[in-house]
Structures are given as C-alpha cells and as structure tokens.
Amino acid sequence: MKDPFQSPIVLLGARLLSPYIMVFGWYVIFHGHYSPGGGFQGGALLAASLLLIRVAGGSRLAELQIREFATTPLAVIGVAIYFATGLAAVAAGGYFLDYELLPIPGMEPAWLRYTGILIIEVGIGLAVMAILVMIYDNMVRGEDYG
Amino acid sequence: MIFAVELVIWQLELVIYLFLALSAIVALEVRDLLVAVVMMTVFSFLMALLFIAMGAIDVGFTEAVIGAGVTGILFVVVVYQTSRKSKD
Numbered sequence: 602m603k604d605p606f607q608s609p610i611v612l613l614g615a616r617l618l619s620p621y622i623m624v625f626g627w628y629v630i631f632h633g634h635y636s637p638g639g640g641f642q643g644g645a646l647l648a649a650s651l652l653l654i655r656v657a658g659g660s661r662l663a664e665l666q667i668r669e670f671a672t673t674p675l676a677v678i679g680v681a682i683y684f685a686t687g688l689a690a691v692a693a694g695g696y697f698l699d700y701e702l703l704p705i706p707g708m709e710p711a712w713l714r715y716t717g718i719l720i721i722e723v724g725i726g727l728a729v730m731a732i733l734v735m736i737y738d739n740m741v742r743g744e745d746y747g
Numbered sequence: 748m749i750f751a752v753e754l755v756i757w758q759l760e761l762v763i764y765l766f767l768a769l770s771a772i773v774a775l776e777v778r779d780l781l782v783a784v785v786m787m788t789v790f791s792f793l794m795a796l797l798f799i800a801m802g803a804i805d806v807g808f809t810e811a812v813i814g815a816g817v818t819g820i821l822f823v824v825v826v827y828q829t830s831r832k833s834k835d
Contacts, residue, residue, distance in 0.1 A: 740824050
C-alpha cells in the first residue's frame with residue numbers, strides 16, 4: 602500500500618505477529634486430514650501473514666518477502682501439484698484422486714491415503730496463498746484493469 | 748474424532764447474539780467507512796464464535812480466517828484507494 606503514514610509500532614507488531622501466523626498456517630495444512638482445517642484455511646492463514654507485512658510495511662518491504670512476479674508461478678505450481686496427484690491415480694488405473702493407487706513404492710494403502718491427502722493439501726494451500734497475495738497486489742497497483 | 752461442543756452456556760450465546768446484531772447495525776449506520784470495515788470484522792469473528800458454539804468447527808474456522816483476516820485487509824485497501832465525493 603502507498604503508505605498514508607508509517608508507524609514503527611504497527612510495523613513492529615506486524616513483524617512480531619507474522620511468523621507465528623505463518624507457522625500456524627503450516628500446522629493447519631499438515632494436520633488437515635484428521636482435524637478441522639485443511640488446504641484452504643491454511644493457505645488463507647499464510648496469505649494473512651504475508652498481507653499483514655504488506656499492509657504494515659508498504660511495498661518496499663514486501664519486495665523482500667514475496668516478489669510480485671512470483672505469485673502467478675506459485676499458484677500455477679499449486680494447481681499443478683493437485684492435478685498431477687489426481688492424474689497419477691488415473692494413470693495407475695483408478696479414478697481421479699484415488700489415493701491408494703498412487704505410484705509411491707513401499708507403502709500400505711492407509712498410509713498412501715494419508716500421503717495423498719497431504720500432497721493435495723500442500724498444493725491447495727500454495728495456490729490459495731499465492732492467489733490471495735496476487736489479488737492484493739493487483740488491487741494496490743490498480744493500473745491493469747483494462 | 749467428534750468435535751461436538753456439548754456444554755454451551757446459553758447466556759453466553761445470547762450475549763454473543765446481542766453483540767452480533769449491535770455490530771451489524773453499527774456497520775450499516777456509521778459514516779466512517781473504516782469503522783464500518785472494522786465492525787464487519789467484528790461481526791465476522793462473532794459469527795465464527797457462534798458457528799463453533801453450534802458445533803460446526805470447520806465452518807467457524809473458515810469464517811474466522813477469511814472474514815476476519817483476508818476480507819478485512821482487502822476492504823481496507825479499497826477504502827484507502829477510493830475517495831468520498833459528497834460532503835453530507
């Protein structure tokens with residue numbers, strides 16, 4: 602944001618709070634298959650921790666965190682992880698997102714399901730985080746509407 | 748694992764309902780748009796508390812993260828990027 606005012610106390614509070622929100626976001630993503638939460642909520646928490654720094658510190662500080670051009674490739678990588686996992690199960694002869702047919706050697710079907718859901722949720726979280734940060738960046742820049 | 752909340756104090760829930768209605772009315776009637784955004788965030792957080800009290804942990808969690816976190820930031824950006832034309 603084009604800083605209307607710059608307050609060191611707000612910036613200090615945001616810098617103190619942001620890493621803990623990010624750790625909690627990863628916690629929510631990695632515990633998504635047997636507790637409340639999941640890829641979407643964890644990705645939104647990661648995006649909230651990034652947007653907190655962006656709001657408090659302005660665009661010059663946000664350049665050090667995630668650059669603006671990095672958001673679109675991150676979103677594409679997240680969607681690609683999702684569809685690669687789903688289509689790998691199709692290639693192994695099952696349905697789309699049929700986790701127990703994933704080609705990971707040496708795993709029981711139950712553990713294979715756990716791992717498949719984990720991979721899916723990491724992809725979803727990455728995509729949600731990148732797209733929310735991208736929305737913020739496009740709103741702040743505000744010039745590529747046409 | 749079942750996350751049903753069995754012991755919800757109904758007086759506490761009634762207080763949350765009252766504050767919910769109060770924050771909605773303030774968000775609708777106030778002149779300053781930044782205050783309205785903050786009141787919508789408060790509304791969203793109280794709504795998340797009510798969802799959790801009703802046993803929908805996942806819905807409440809999503810409401811708290813999206814409504815109180817990301818949407819508030821985006822509304823603040825919109826408020827700072829627009830200007831008020833009328834003077835009333």
